[in-house]
Amino acid sequence: MQHDKQAGQNPVISRQTCIDRDQVDPLAHFRDAFLIPDGVVYLDGNSLGAMADAAPVHVARVVEREWGGDLIKSWNSAGWFDLPLTLGNKLAPLIGAAAGEVVVTDSTSVNLFKLLWAAADMRPGRSKIILEGSNFPTDNYVAQGIAAARGLEVVLAERDAIADAIDEDTAAICITHVHYKTGHINDMAALTAKAHAAGALAIWDLCHTAGAMPVDLNAHRVDFAVGCTYKYLNGGPGSPAFLFVAKRHLAVARQPITGWWGHNAPFAFDPAYTPAPDIRQFLTGTQPIVSLSLTGVGLDLMCAADMAQVRAKSVALTELFIALVEQRCAKHGFTLISPRDAGDRGSQVAFAHRHGYEIMRAMIERGVVGDFRAPDIARFGFAPLYVRHVDVWDAVDVLTDVMDSGAWRDPRYAKREAVT
Numbered sequence: 001m002q003h004d005k006q007a008g009q010n011p012v013i014s015r016q017t018c019i020d021r022d023q024v025d026p027l028a029h030f031r032d033a034f035l036i037p038d039g040v041v042y043l044d045g046n047s048l049g050a051m052a053d054a055a056p057v058h059v060a061r062v063v064e065r066e067w068g069g070d071l072i073k074s075w076n077s078a079g080w081f082d083l084p085l086t087l088g089n090k091l092a093p094l095i096g097a098a099a100g101e102v103v104v105t106d107s108t109s110v111n112l113f114k115l116l117w118a119a120a121d122m123r124p125g126r127s128k129i130i131l132e133g134s135n136f137p138t139d140n141y142v143a144q145g146i147a148a149a150r151g152l153e154v155v156l157a158e159r160d161a162i163a164d165a166i167d168e169d170t171a172a173i174c175i176t177h178v179h180y181k182t183g184h185i186n187d188m189a190a191l192t193a194k195a196h197a198a199g200a201l202a203i204w205d206l207c208h209t210a211g212a213m214p215v216d217l218n219a220h221r222v223d224f225a226v227g228c229t230y231k232y233l234n235g236g237p238g239s240p241a242f243l244f245v246a247k248r249h250l251a252v253a254r255q256p257i258t259g260w261w262g263h264n265a266p267f268a269f270d271p272a273y274t275p276a277p278d279i280r281q282f283l284t285g286t287q288p289i290v291s292l293s294l295t296g297v298g299l300d301l302m303c304a305a306d307m308a309q310v311r312a313k314s315v316a317l318t319e320l321f322i323a324l325v326e327q328r329c330a331k332h333g334f335t336l337i338s339p340r341d342a343g344d345r346g347s348q349v350a351f352a353h354r355h356g357y358e359i360m361r362a363m364i365e366r367g368v369v370g371d372f373r374a375p376d377i378a379r380f381g382f383a384p385l386y387v388r389h390v391d392v393w394d395a396v397d398v399l400t401d402v403m404d405s406g407a408w409r410d411p412r413y414a415k416r417e418a419v420t
């Protein structure tokens with residue numbers, strides 16, 4: 001793995017150069033706070049973030065002491081009841097939100113349902129909800145469900161056509177900031193401004209943004225946002241998502257899943273529903289406390305990092321990956337699907353290849369974990385808190401070997417697994 005090869009005109013970056021870069025990386029120490037199994041290069045933090053070292057001890061405390069020992073007292077004594085807000089306030093600075101504008105609860109899909117419904121109510125008489133056609137499907141499915149229930153129209157526009165699709169009949173746009181397949185960044189400032197100019201509301205999905213790059217919801221006067229915590233925020237498998245409601249809308253926005261946790265006085269057990277006057281109204285029912293509490297462990301790590309440094313490292317890692325793949329695998333038929341300009345790219349890189357699935361399976365078997373998105377995309381995520389420059393070099397070394405040797409042709413790799 002130590003050799004430097006030459007491809008085309010440009011000298012190939014050496015493994016030692018990558019080690020040197022890691023030595024001056026201001027975020028390098030964060031890696032020690034995660035459990036990355038030996039022999040694994042983990043490039044799938046854009047799907048499921050790595051486990052924080054502190055997670056098992058934390059879970060054991062929640063289960064053994066808070067639940068086992070203190071039983072129901074923990075709703076108060078361990079702060080269980082307030083966790084959605086406590087964690088929301090912790091997360092808020094990462095996305096340019098203020099305290100009281102964010103809660104951690106439910107899934108991204110459910111939260112989007114609440115916010116899209118609220119947005120439609122706030123724009124009566126307008127019939128269109130605009131989303132990106134190639135978006136992660138759940139957002140579009142949720143919009144389709146709402147449209148069917150309320151007699152609205154879902155307009156699916158591709159990236160360059162979104163702005164033009166916004167008109168006086170648009171109730172809301174619902175756009176994912178960083179595209180889940182390509183990593184392309186949609187222009188939050190421009191699209192939000194365009195929506196507002198037409199009198200529409202702007203909802204943003206931050207699943208591939210939160211924890212990967214800075215974003216400033218309030219600077220752009222975004223109305224609503226959702227996102228998950230199990231990717232770059234390292235909350236754990238299926239950890240609860242977050243939702244953001246701009247303070248100026250809290251008095252008017254009303255979500256439709258009116259459960260007792262969103263009531264103004266949940267323990268009054270009033271037969272009639274009165275919404276809480278603040279962000280608590282966007283809660284619905286009893287929270288999955290173990291998972292919710294664990295989300296705080298990942299969030300604490302993220303909040304300790306400087307987001308400008310996170311973004312700078314993310315750009316450096318994705319640039320390095322693209323350069324190395326293009327130098328060392330030039331003859332193997334990979335097409336870069338992610339934007340070449342780092343300013344347009346999130347923290348992931350996607351290459352299309354006819355045999356992307358088999359190639360990814362072969363890499364995973366050799367310890368380099370990325371993922372595959374149909375029909376032909378090999379996707380690699382670079383979580384700046386724990387991915388090193390040398391990991392990028394090693395990943396491309398494995399890819400090169402898989403391609404040069406033809407190892408991906410092993411028929412075993414063609415069999416599709418349930419989760420890819």
Ligand SMILES: Cc1ncc(COP(=O)(O)O)c(C=O)c1O
Nearest residue numbers: 107108109136138176180207228
């Ligand atoms: C853009 C986007 N939205 C939503 C989701 C998932 O939503 P949920 O957390 O409800 O499964 C994903 C998952 O990868 C995603 O990439």
